[in-house]
Amino acid sequence: MNKVKDVVIKPLDKSIYLQPHTMHFTQNGLKRTWDLLEVHDSVAILLHNIQRNTLIFVKQFRPPVYYGSIPEEDRKNEIDVNKYPPDLGVTLELCAGLVDKDSSLVQIAKEEVLEECGYDVPLSSLIKIGSYRSGVGTLGSLQTAYYCEVSDEMKVSQGGGVGDEIIDVVEMTVPEVKEYVRQDKLPSPPSFLFAIYWFLLNKVK
Template structure:
């Protein structure tokens, strides 16, 4: 983990309750060549994957709606968020993870998705790397109800909405989840519905 611009890294675990909160003290070499001591905390919640499900014939996308406590305590009045399907890797490859999550959350069984981006969503404080996918779906692929895994205390509403409406919800701020915004913009820029 040490490289030419940081040295003498000290690591302390501050919390290991839900995920892991780490504290790092280290020496950092500034652009002028001098060294300074810095202290940073980073939250490790594991890497994840997310997918925008789209149907070009119907011109629709499948999104989810669920309660997100961190948004509630930071001004999201009811805590509900409209998002693309997503989940933590938990030892799976990104593709294996997202195919599993699609079935659990939406009830659709896809066999193929395409990775389009890899992002660090909040690089100043969260270690998570997020793999972003798109996947074409058809009605025949709906084999379960969806709604999330009960053992994960998920209570997910599945939304199938017109792509243009999703873009409108993004423009008006009703869709504010970063991974969802990026994937909707990816679909728009790359002409998935052209």
């Protein structure tokens, strides 16, 4: 996963996933502007293997996280991957995916679980935790989180994503997860913490 090289930062040309905009508005009589990005909504799934009592996550290299880990003065030209190893951009996350097709959210969640983690789960096993806004300063996209209990019999492939996705599937025990979230600098998004604390509050006796 982390054999990353030839890293160069360039201005955005065009994208099928990101559409930059500037909003002009008047608030309390003051004229303001705000730069924002239009992106797809998404789903995220917390998987719990109830046979082994483990939680299942995905680990992957995230270019924006890597970019944010490099001082501004060293972002020009080609990035020195020896000085700034790609591990700086590797995150631990929930299984997740974009809402970029004409299907129900729960159907998209089911497909993501199969593609990323290799479990073929029934739609009825996906329990909605809730929906929330992410990246509210720049994105404001809606993510819907689900909880899903799985067993070893549902495992039909190794997962790892489709196409050019490079994803590692990671299983952690509940004590390991509790220790992980105690880190000072957590290489995970807020949605990860939301789901973990929901699980600890509602599912751990």
